[in-house]
Structures are given as structure tokens and as C-alpha cells.
Amino acid sequence: MNNADxxxxxxxxxxxxNLHLAPGLASADVAVAEGVxxxxxxQGGVLRWVGxxxxxxxxxxxxxxxxxxxLLATPGLVDCHTHLVYGGQRAGEFAMRLAGASYExxxxxGGGIVSSVRATRAASEDELYAAALPRLQTLLxxxxxxxxxxxxxxxxxxxxxxxxxxxxxxxxxLGVTVRTTFLGxxxxxxxxxxxxxxxxxxxxxxxxxxxPALAAEGLVDAVDVFCERIAFSLGETEQVFQAAQRLGxxxxxxxxxxxxxxxxxxxxxxxxxxxxxxxxxxxxxIEAMQAAGTVAVLLPGAYYTLRDTQLPPIAQLRAAGVPMAxxxxxxxxTSPALSLLLMANMACTLFRLTVPEALxxxxxxxxxxLGLADTHGLIAAGRPANFVLWQLREAAELAYWFxxxxxxxxxxQGRIVQ
Ligand code: NIG
Ligand code: FE
Numbered sequence: 079m080n081n082a083d084x085x086x087x088x089x090x091x092x093x094x095x096n097l098h099l100a101p102g103l104a105s106a107d108v109a110v111a112e113g114v115x116x117x118x119x120x121q122g123g124v125l126r127w128v129g130x131x132x133x134x135x136x137x138x139x140x141x142x143x144x145x146x147x148x149l150l151a152t153p154g155l156v157d158c159h160t161h162l163v164y165g166g167q168r169a170g171e172f173a174m175r176l177a178g179a180s181y182e183x184x185x186x187x188g189g190g191i192v193s194s195v196r197a198t199r200a201a202s203e204d205e206l207y208a209a210a211l212p213r214l215q216t217l218l219x220x221x222x223x224x225x226x227x228x229x230x231x232x233x234x235x236x237x238x239x240x241x242x243x244x245x246x247x248x249x250x251x252l253g254v255t256v257r258t259t260f261l262g263x264x265x266x267x268x269x270x271x272x273x274x275x276x277x278x279x280x281x282x283x284x285x286x287x288x289x290p291a292l293a294a295e296g297l298v299d300a301v302d303v304f305c306e307r308i309a310f311s312l313g314e315t316e317q318v319f320q321a322a323q324r325l326g327x328x329x330x331x332x333x334x335x336x337x338x339x340x341x342x343x344x345x346x347x348x349x350x351x352x353x354x355x356x357x358x359x360x361x362x363x364i365e366a367m368q369a370a371g372t373v374a375v376l377l378p379g380a381y382y383t384l385r386d387t388q389l390p391p392i393a394q395l396r397a398a399g400v401p402m403a404x405x406x407x408x409x410x411x412t413s414p415a416l417s418l419l420l421m422a423n424m425a426c427t428l429f430r431l432t433v434p435e436a437l438x439x440x441x442x443x444x445x446x447x448l449g450l451a452d453t454h455g456l457i458a459a460g461r462p463a464n465f466v467l468w469q470l471r472e473a474a475e476l477a478y479w480f481x482x483x484x485x486x487x488x489x490x491q492g493r494i495v496q
Contacts, residue, residue, distance in 0.1 A: 123492020154223020166197030
């Protein structure tokens with residue numbers, strides 16, 4: 079079934095039986111021993127009961143039955159960091175980097191984020207929607223049931239609005255949970271570049287005009303900044319965080335991707351939901367994140383595309399007990415990736431996550447990074463029915479295969495969409 083037809087997709091209400099629950103990704107009402115067939119009860123689009131098929135409460139016995147065929151069941155996947163809505167693409171820049179130019183060199187030469195800004199500004203809202211739709215459908219076909227979509231390629235009120243409106247429309251049209259993030263402070267817009275005070279003037283615009291206007295329109299679920307040498311300083315980042323705090327909007331940060339700017343410590347002080355990239359994260363940044371409950375979002379697609387060699391401090395994050403999420407960081411420059419399962423594979427292979435860590439990274443911890451810990455990323459009673467049945471024997475296969483989509487059945491927002 080085409081994801082766009084979700085409105086007409088059949089209801090998932092009833093008893094889903096003969097399932098194999100992936101370990102660690104379900105909270106059952108009655109404990110399910112390994113190898114024992116499990117059932118899920120869906121009523122009114124909400125999960126009502128999770129447990130061994132043999133222990134199904136009698137009250138649910140009359141409900142319609144869906145045979146799970148012994149398939150592996152997980153919660154719907156959560157992609158907690160994407161820049162999915164943009165105009166154009168940047169294959170030319172990919173070629174430049176292959177010829178030896180660094181990401182910073184491309185950006186300083188007028189390419190990079192700013193080239194996507196030009197293409198995004200030139201596109202209408204409908205054109206942006208049409209471009210983003212197949213990208214989102216590709217992610218959804220692999221079991222994504224909640225996704226974050228950032229702005230940050232408009233860098234002017236009307237164009238940031240256009241991006242965020244498209245993100246909202248996509249969520250409504252496809253019946254998927256979309257969390258929007260305002261990333262007005264992603265790069266200095268070309269019209270501010272080279273001006274004395276240009277960066278501060280733009281940050282003032284972001285804080286005093288763009289963010290309040292977009293928040294008032296209900297378009298902003300979170301606020302993000304690219305805190306980096308080629309983007310915004312620590313002081314500028316804090317100004318944006320203060321503006322978000324005044325409006326009661328949670329923050330997150332593109333932090334320590336190319337250098338250690340101390341962004342994670344700052345973000346933790348503002349109770350950030352997540353710090354993302356963090357290849358150059360220091361030990362005190364880790365401790366600050368741990369104390370604040372901030373999720374570490376790992377983005378192996380960007381690490382791979384940029385041929386980075388600085389690994390994020392995985393062992394230290396693990397030792398400190400910082401929850402780690404894994405995301406596509408889908409964007410046209412550093413991570414043109416449309417497979418969250420491939421990112422789980424790469425998180426294991428490149429970053430040395432264990433398989434259970436990678437699976438928590440694309441489910442429970444990703445949900446937490448979006449403030450969705452109570453509704454997404456875990457199969458449990460009381461949550462909206464978002465789950466996936468996979469043509470796989472064991473959960474480890476989710477992170478093992480790549481270039482292959484093993485999703486057989488997808489239930490999203492209580493409907494059987496695939
Ligand atoms: O997450 N790091 C900054 N932002 C994006 C890249 C955006 C771009 O190059 O277009 C990222 O990697
Ligand atoms: Fe990003």
C-alpha cells in the first residue's frame with residue numbers, strides 16, 4: 079500500500095497474535111518469556127494489552143484476529159534528527175569533496191548549507207512538499223512512525239515558515255508523528271555575510287522576530303542551533319536558547335561536530351533534549367549531559383559522508399549512562415541517507431554500538447530525544463498503535479542486513495499502512 083493512502087488504510091483494531099516480541103523494546107502487561115508467542119491488543123487505534131498469546135484476557139477474545147505469522151515485532155522506528163524539507167540537491171558538492179575539498183572549504187567557498195538555502199528559497203511550498211514526500215515515504219516504508227523535521231534552509235521568516243508548514247502537512251497527509259524543529263540559526267544567510275555585526279543582527283532577527291512569529295503559528299516544537307566555527311558561536315547559541323526558554327520551547331543542539339565548542343555543556347544547562355553529532359565531545363560535556371538527562375544523538379551517515387575520522391566518545395557515553403540515539407540526519411549535504419536501519423548498522427560497524435544499543439537508538443532513546451518517551455519507541459499498553467512486523471527471526475538482524483527492507487507489516491497511528 080502506498081503510504082499516501084493512509085487515510086483509507088484499514089484499522090488495526092483487534093488482537094495481533096503469534097508475534098515474536100523483540101527483546102527490550104516492549105513493556106508487557108504479563109511477562110513474555112523468550113520464544114513464547116505474544117499478542118498485542120489494539121482498540122480505538124491504541125495498544126490496550128501486551129502479553130503471551132496464551133494469557134490473553136477473556137474480555138479481548140471476541141475481537142477480530144490478525145495472525146502475526148511468528149514475525150518479529152518492534153515498536154515503530156523513530157528518526158529523531160532530519161532536515162527532510164529542502165530544495166535541490168548537492169551531488170556536485172559531493173564530487174568536490176571526493177576531489178579533496180573539506181566540508182568547511184566547500185562551505186567557505188559559498189557552497190554547503192547556503193547553496194541549499196538558495197534552492198529552498200526559490201521553491202514554492204508545494205514544490206518543497208512534492209520533493210520531500212517521496213523521501214518521507216521511503217523512510218516510512220522501513221517502519222519509521224515518528225520523525226523530526228528541521229527548518230534551516232530558509233533563513234528568513236517566510237522561507238523558514240514554508241519549510242515548517244511543509245513538515246506539518248507531511249505529518250497530517252501521511253498520518254505520521256512529525257516533530258518540527260526551528261533551526262533558523264543553521265547558517266548565516268548570504269545577505270548578512272561580510273557585514274559588520276552581520277551575525278549578531280541575524281541572531282537578533284532569529285530571536286526577536288522569526289522564532290516568536292513561527293511559534294505563535296504553532297510551527298515550532300523545538301529549537302536547534304548549529305554551534306560551530308562555520309556557523310554560530312557559543313554566545314549566539316545561548317541567545318537563541320534564551321529566546322526559546324522565554325517561549326517555553328525545548329532546545330537541542332548541533333554540537334561538537336567539527337570542533338569542541340563547549341556547546342553540549344551549554345545545552346545541558348538549558349535542559350536540552352539532545353546534543354547531536356558530538357564527535358568532539360569532551361568528558362565534562364558528557365557529564366553535563368548525563369546530569370541533565372540529555373540524549374546523545376549519533377549520526378553515522380554524516381560521519382561517513384564527510385569521511386570523518388574523529389569517533390564520538392561512545393565508551394565514555396556508555397560508561398556515564400548517557401542514552402544514545404541514532405538517526406539519519408537526512409540532509410542534502412552531509413547525509414543524503416534514507417534508511418534508518420542502515421544507520422543502525424553503521425552505528426554498530428563504525429561507532430561500535432552493541433546491537434541492543436543501536437535498536438534502542440532508533441526507538442526508545444530516539445523517542446526520548448524528541449520528548450516522545452511516553453508515546454513512541456516502545457510497545458506498551460496505553461500508547462498509540464505504532465508497530466512493525468519484520469520478516470526476520472531475531473532482532474539482531476535489524477542491524478545486520480543492509481540494502482534490504484525486511485518490514486512486512488506496518489501499523490501507524492492505528493492503521494495498517496503496509
Ligand atoms: O546535520 N551540521 C549541520 N547541519 C547539517 C548539514 C547541513 C548541510 O550541509 O546542508 C548536518 O550535518
Ligand atoms: Fe543535522
